[in-house]
Amino acid sequence: MFTGLIQTVGTLQALGSEHLQITCSDSAADLILKDLAIGDSVAIDGVCLTVTEMMISGFIAVVSPETTERTTLSQTTGGIKQVNLETSLRVGSKLGGHFVTGHIDGTGTLKSAVQTASSWEMTFATTSDRVARYILPKGSVAVNGISLTVADCDPAGSWFMVAVIPHTYAETNLCHLKPGNWVNLEGDILGKYVEKFLRSGSPPTVNGLEVTLSPDSINPSFLAEHGYS
Structure with a gap:
């Protein structure tokens, strides 16, 4: 899970068809690499990928063929692409943007x-x-x-x-x-879950009670009552 608040910009270079090398400048390295470890998630231009190898000035991630096909990660200019970087949201961190999953639509x-x-x-x-x-x-x-x-x-x-x-x-x-x-x-x-509830044959529940939802019932008062203020 991410917030959509970009920490720094790095450079992406494809290493074959499935490996991506992300390099950070010296001034930006501490923002991304200080607490980063193998297995951690990083949003690269909004795409959630897993770190598989650490380097002094960056890291390597593996990207699946489906992710490459559905996103812009394969599009590079001269083999190099400037990409936005954000590490995953930590419990207790400020949420200044909105909930971003890193799963590109x-x-x-x-x-x-x-x-x-x-x-x-x-x-x-x-x-x-x-x-x-x-x-x-x-x-x-x-x-x-x-x-x-x-x-x-x-x-x-x-x-x-x-x-x-x-x-x-x-x-x-x-x-x-x-x-x-x-x-x-x-x-x-949040919009995706609301859509799911409206289309589902089984009504959602709040505190164990069924809630009947219709397009007209999703209004600011309803959202505030259920914690979306």
Whole structure:
């Protein structure tokens, strides 16, 4: 589990078809490598992978063919790719973003990035229904592992706009994106569970009591009553 708050940017280099080498700069190494060990999880551009080997300035992770096919990890420029890095959430840590699982729903592309007085307005598009169905105004979405809030979108969720503060833009690989570049996308896991409850034939329970859910019953009062404030 991750928060979507990126700790640093590293460089990714493919070692064959299944191994990825992640290298951190000297200044960023302490942020990622200080407490990292073999078997730990790291979100690499939002993709949860397991560390299999430690190096002085980085680590190696194994990626399955399915993960490579479904994400952007295989897309490198000259064999090197700048990737966002975040280690897994620890019990007691601050949750400043939203719950990010590292299980990518699909990919999308950057359509435009416009600088305003206070932020960068970045618009993304996706043809993946597994992503679009969870896109809604003021909802959360992870773009290359970065926790962002949807500022605007179309009803189908096939495109959405986020306002990125200058710090996030400069300290992640968003600043390297050009229109047409691909990104990894993950929808909010809370929305996925709500959808599951609505579609399930068995009603969910709260404190052992069945709860009848309908689209109209999922409102701010209901969510606050059950701990989602």
